[in-house]
Amino acid sequence: MIKRQIHYFLTAVLFFTRIPCPKWVDHSGDILNKSSRYFSLVGILIGSIAALTFYSASFIFPPNISILLSMISSVWITGAFHEDGFADVCDGFGGGWTKEKILIIMKDSRLGTFGVIGLISILGLKYLSLSELNNNSVNIVIAIISGHSVSRTIATILLFTHEYVRDNDSSKVKPTTKQMSTKSLIISILFGIVPLFFFNNYYVLLVLVPLLLTYLYLGRFFKKWIGGQTGDCAGALQQVAEVIFYLSLLIVWKLF
Numbered sequence: 001m002i003k004r005q006i007h008y009f010l011t012a013v014l015f016f017t018r019i020p021c022p023k024w025v026d027h028s029g030d031i032l033n034k035s036s037r038y039f040s041l042v043g044i045l046i047g048s049i050a051a052l053t054f055y056s057a058s059f060i061f062p063p064n065i066s067i068l069l070s071m072i073s074s075v076w077i078t079g080a081f082h083e084d085g086f087a088d089v090c091d092g093f094g095g096g097w098t099k100e101k102i103l104i105i106m107k108d109s110r111l112g113t114f115g116v117i118g119l120i121s122i123l124g125l126k127y128l129s130l131s132e133l134n135n136n137s138v139n140i141v142i143a144i145i146s147g148h149s150v151s152r153t154i155a156t157i158l159l160f161t162h163e164y165v166r167d168n169d170s171s172k173v174k175p176t177t178k179q180m181s182t183k184s185l186i187i188s189i190l191f192g193i194v195p196l197f198f199f200n201n202y203y204v205l206l207v208l209v210p211l212l213l214t215y216l217y218l219g220r221f222f223k224k225w226i227g228g229q230t231g232d233c234a235g236a237l238q239q240v241a242e243v244i245f246y247l248s249l250l251i252v253w254k255l256f
Helices: 002-016 029-057 063-078 081-095 099-107 113-133 137-161 182-198 202-226 231-255
Strands: none
Touching: 002 029, 029 063, 029 137, 029 182, 063 081, 063 113, 063 137, 081 099, 081 113, 081 231, 099 202, 113 137, 113 231, 137 182, 137 202, 137 231, 182 202, 202 231
């Protein structure tokens, strides 16, 4: 039982990061579906690496450079997995007007104008919001870890509630998560919100409201245009949710 859960977790690590895993770990469709329960835990792992990068760099560099190095470390450790999905969604929904056209554009490995503008905007917002959060190192460390975990929780909710609309044979990245059980969703949510309780201010939990609104809006948007979701849609939601989380923290800390 424990070995099986370790297999599921390492499968999620293998799929979403560059971190080396044992050769016996794979990401077949069935295993990957079951590993979805640990997506938020992988977010904690990635966020911890990014937070450690920031904290270590802050002993040498100013906060703004440390934040930028932290962002670079998270992009490197994930191979820009979610950023790529966000860019594909920007290109697909920006340049396509039918379901078929949108899916074709998202499948294209080339980066278009909408994708470039989208990446510049999302990364710029992430950097500026983290810079404004930098009132002390402890808060920003917890914020980085929480941002990565809770944003992946929001993405897993989309995987649970929305039908996967691309056939495996036409998928750009194979395999991918197509089904998620209720048990896996609950486990993912629990892992995702745990870092929030390390903040001294429990009003921070209010950030869950705009995050859920973000999920509802983008979920409805994806449903309207393509009838469900793809891996790119989940990646895009993760990126948007992460930025919304940081912006919401700024509002909560200002009000409370």
